[in-house]
Amino acid sequence: MSFPWAKQYEPTTGIGKFFDQQLPLPRFVYGALGAGYPTPKNLNYFYNFGVLAGVALVIQIITGVILAMHYAANVTVAFDSVEHIMRDVNGGWMFRYMHAVGASFFFAVVYIHMFRGLYYGSYKPPREVLWMLGLVIFLLMMATAFMGYVLVWGQMSFWGATVITGLFSAIPIVGDYIQTLLLGGFAPDNATLNRFFSLHYLLPFVIFGVIILHVWALHIPGSNNPTGVAVKTEADTVPFHPYYTAKDFFGLGVYLTLFAAVVFFAPNALGEPDNYIPANALSTPAHIVPEWYFWPFYAILRAFTVDFLFIPAKLMGVLAMFAAILLLFFLPWLDTSPVRSNSYRPLNRILFWVFVAVCLVLGVAGGKPAEEPWVRLSQVLTAYYFAHFLIITPLVARFEKTLPLPRSISEAVLAKYGSGPSGTPGAGPAAVAQPAE
Template sequence: MSGFQTNNKVISWLDERLPIFSMMQHSAIEYPTPRNLNYWWNFGSLAAFVLVVMLLTGIFLVMNYSSHTSLAFDSVERIMRDVNYGWLIRYLHMNGASMFFILVYIHMFRNLYYGSYKAPREVLWWVGIIIYLAMMATGFLGYVLPWGQMSFWGATVITNLFSAFPVVGQSIVTLLWGGFSVDNPTLNRFFSLHYLLPFVIVGLVVVHVWALHTVRSNNPLGVEMKGEADSIPFHPYYTIKDLFGIGLFLMFFLAFVFWAPNFFGEPDNYIPANPMVTPPHIVPEWYYLPFYAILRSFTMDLWIIPAKLQGVVAMFAAILILFFLPWLDTSKVRSAKFRPIYRQFFWLFLVDCLVLGYVGGKPAEEPLVTIGQLGTAYYFAHFLIIMPLLGKLEKPKPLPASISAAVLKEKA
């Protein structure tokens, strides 16, 4: 660790006993970073920024929220109408969830494109997937808290999925509900976990950054740094780049907050929860729609395996398969910049995910059911068939000798 030097005797005295400033100097200022990172590398820091926004707005919302089925909906309305700037805090939090997922999805697809999951970054990738799973759980739990129609029925449908598992399924559902139906114990459980999980995510982000600083950042070329010529200090070069990215992102984020705050929401959630009236079309939040389409694509029982169980297993497998990606991709070259065939399949996979998202948001009717089934088949084929075969059969373009050699060649 680099020595931290200052003329301030108080800071120097403190740093000798608790080296906070030395750690910051090493991790946030002098930290050697590849000199060729582009703006696709901004989305990790942007996601961290939104996480802070979500934490702060969530803490303020909790001060005025009542986690009781007879009070929850009205307490949210009170926040919107009577609490000073309550509407702003709630819209920041509500739209912040969508922004968080947009940034993380871009971050994940960037990793897929540039091969940032490959050795020695497997654990870094795993921690990122665990963060994503925690985000999905937190987002679902938070969606239930306003206790509108879509909140109630979304909770009912999603928790009922666990009943598909033999033997233990119904016990899991009863545990989640806190009884034999979605009611006040369910809301209290979800509220407690929704408040807890963001702090778990913060801890996971710290581990994620720790792992990143251990193995260093990947870069668009996918070649490792080979000396000082390949790197530059994180500050001021990338702090300025990140601040610029935050400025642009805030314009995008606040445009939704002020001019289209309900763009990502469902109108039915402004109706108080009513167990006696089922909405005509129950859909989860947009960031779950591709997995919802995978769930619904299984429509026929297979021997003794019900279609519902097949769908639930496939939905979870669609996420868990990402843990095995470092080994499913058998190519020794990281970046798609040097893999022309893989690059085409990458864009096809991205289109497939968008199609699944569209299908998941529509009623389960033809031809969308068939399209969803084809999309699901391709989703798993991309990881289990295409990526392993491409790694063996594709002939990549030659890699540059180093980052600095490629950068100087581009400038020339």
């Protein structure tokens, strides 16, 4: 969005003017992340998580490049090369733990970032492309994380690759060909490791490219805010720098503190014990489970246990698992409410927290053995997951009675934190009900 009151970049030195004419990178940064980008003045700390996700990706890329210098993508030495990194490479244990723990932190940050977008309606017009690019990043993250998990070539890595790639065989006609293409053969072997290592190294840079598009798409309509009301005047905004850079650095300090605490004091807390055993194709683990950030979707996959007519249960589970993510692409058109933020949608706010609870319990169920009561619980919660988007959200958007919206962001801020010129709360006329722009 072009703000008439946005500050313009003016180079003051000779070299600054030279680069501004030849390669205006400082101007780009100034307009995207500096004082030249006016931002809604009421953003809370949940809006820090976009920046934290970017930092998490940079940590993964740097540590991944270092680990790749010492890793050997061969089934006979892959597990030993990881042990070599841990024991013999200077600082190797730290880089390996930073990479492994960093993946979990990356997903945790992105999940919070996504739920924040759901709560404040950041997927609504005019930010549909922004939302969909974020989902593309999420899908690429899942693919990258799965392939990276396989590279360790422990028991859970091997059997996870066997199970997950085996899901594609449920797809009629082309399923077996897709599975063979992924594995490079009929079972996980050297070809699998080489494919996964190449793609695991490449995809983070693809993610970085999509993030650039994501940030670009953000700057076209401008940032959303907790009220969901569009920016109208200069009084609704503050420059991104120094206000939100200071806020982001504080959030980054908290994030890095927690990250360091886990890396140095509990690096294996999120790992699966079986994956510290070398892969053995003749010994199946008692309980095959993916990393925690896949658990909700794994629970949806396992929720289908009975064939329906001519459709095998395995195929229905695979379709449901992918549909659980693809459904989010259509959310901007499923939720037709003119009000963005759940702060002004009392019924939808309750249903949002019910949905969060459903996702959390699905995650717990996905990490448990495929037995009762977890399978039955997964079936009930999977049904609710899809009903939330396909039935509940459209109906609530149509019939919900929303609360009055403030006329502007400034009015909402003053009503909450300050007072108007006359000393009374708020500024200007009383709030009236109106759709978000």
